[in-house]
Amino acid sequence: MRIHAEVNGEAREFETKGSESLLFVLADQLGLPGAKGACEQGECGSCSVMLDGRLVCSCLVMAVDVDGSEIVTVEGLGRSGLHPVQKALVDSGAVQCGFCTPGFVVAAAALLDENPVPSSDEIREALSGNICRCTGYGAILRGLDSLAGNR
Amino acid sequence: MEVIRPADIQEAAAALAENPGAVPLAGGTDLMVEVNFGHIRPSAVITLRRVEEIQELSRRRIGAGVTFRDLETGDHRALAQLARTIGSPQIRAAGTIGGNIGTASPAGDSLPFLAGLDARIELRSAARGARLVPWDEFFIGVKQTSKRPDELITAVLLPEDLPDRQEFAKIGQRSAMVISIVAACVFRWRGGRTRVALGSVGPTPIRCRRAEDMISNERNPGESALDEFARIVSEEVRPITDHRGTEDYRRHSSGVLARRLLERCLAS
Structure with a gap:
């Protein structure tokens, strides 16, 4: 399924295969490896991103559910020098x-x-x-x- | 995997009726753990995060899609207290009360609140519309509810006669990201009526009705009445021993916690 979202201020689109997480899509399809996958159950926070203004674990967000959403990853925070x-x-x-x-x-x-x-x-x-x-x-x-x- | 994005709750219920295997997706904090570990491969999901009707929040009606983050600052003290202890900020920003209810874990932290207030769960299906189910008919076993496969959880309804004082506390190994070993809610009305509900000490939330009857008759409970109250609570819970705690520890802590919360309710 084709998904459109605003990622770090830019319009991006990607194709989902099934029920994979936003974390997987960020690294695998959008070239954003900053959010890290470790526990994949929301325990560790290494995959934290902002989704529509809220801090979430990207491993617990189904990628198909971000269509039309705004996402900010760690890459989006340090674009004009260090945050x-x-x-x-x-x-x-x-x-x-x-x-x-x-x-x-x-x-x-x-x-x-x-x-x-x-x-x-x-x-x-x-x-x-x-x-x-x-x-x-x-x-x-x-x-x-x-x-x-x-x- | 098919993705259904209903615009409203009616569309969502219709989609569930037409796709019996479809999985409702709200915060995803429970579902995605199962997906990530390969325990579930949904053939279809119905996305609920943007369905407005289930985001409604008023004093007596809590939409199923309301997140714990939004409940942290709500009207009900015990609900706000428990919301703040759930998971982490990341989990609370996504996880919803409807999801907590639907998962029906014995350790679901919102469940004692619902049990103590005799809340009703609102369910909706395309075929039969909405129905209200009392909490004790809804939670029927470990992760088991009386929700039918074609029903969506749409809201929690609280009674008109809300308590004057309410307190929640739980025990876990640290103050965030823990599954409760014991969780407790105590409610007290002016005049003495008291309700006590605990989580993680039985397959479903437990109401301690003998302890309630005993302490409700005490207008100004003294030390011996409080001791007796704690003793009865410890008797009435039905905990098991598991890797988080023993039955004995849970029985003891249930009484200690309930007594402590009652004392907080009684303090002026």
Whole structure:
């Protein structure tokens, strides 16, 4: 089935084969490998994207359901230089293996869209759906706290 | 796979009648896990995310398509509390109350809320229109409901006489992305009437009716009444032992949790 969607501000179209996820289509057909597939059950947050303004796990979105939708992936956040969240994570040395980083970047950017000055607790709650298997949470939270002016 | 995109709920019900194997798709947070792991290969899906009638949210009617994210800030304190504990922000932005009801997991976190308030589930089919099913006739077993194959869940209806105080809490290994070991809702009306419902401690949500009768007669329950209330709740639940917790742990925590929530309801 032919699906039309706005992806990172551009009109894109793709063909679905069946019930595959948006995550699969992003990497396989749209050349956007930023969202990462790991658990494929919504547990890890590595595949986080914005769908119609809401942070979701792209592994849990059936690709056929995004016809007419707006999608923003991590690639869409850093198009004119680093996004402030990316800069903050670089500055705090928040990347170890880096696999979870795109998901954290999208989740944190979604939080700041809604709440530009989140408290430390609000940051933790907003990132509760993202798992870092290197357990590098300290540096991630430090980076975002300093971006939000919490110190 | 066939994709049916109904414009309204009537079209959706008609599509389900014409395609008996079609799978309704709303938030996808339960369905896509099954799809990703190859447990389900739908021959057809009916997309419901943009069907407006099921997005309606008012004090006594909650559309099946309302997401937990939208319920986090709603009118009902216990519903808002439980919504905020479901999954993660990503899951809450997609997952709907209708999906939670349809999946009918023993650990479905919205289920104790519905049970404690004697909510009714609204179902719609092309052949018979809408019907209302009381929660205790809807949830009939582990992941089993009395919904017929040609019916869609369209809304939850709450009673007119809503409680003055309501509290929810659950126990899990961490504060996000957990499947509840015990979940509990307590409702209290001025005058004493009390309702207690728990999840994850039986095949369906459990109402503790003996504990309710006992505590509803106590206008200002003291320590001994609260102890007795907790003891009866622990007796009335029907938990099993599994990898998340033992029967004993769940019985004990059910009483502790129900008592704690009742105390919160009683605090001025």
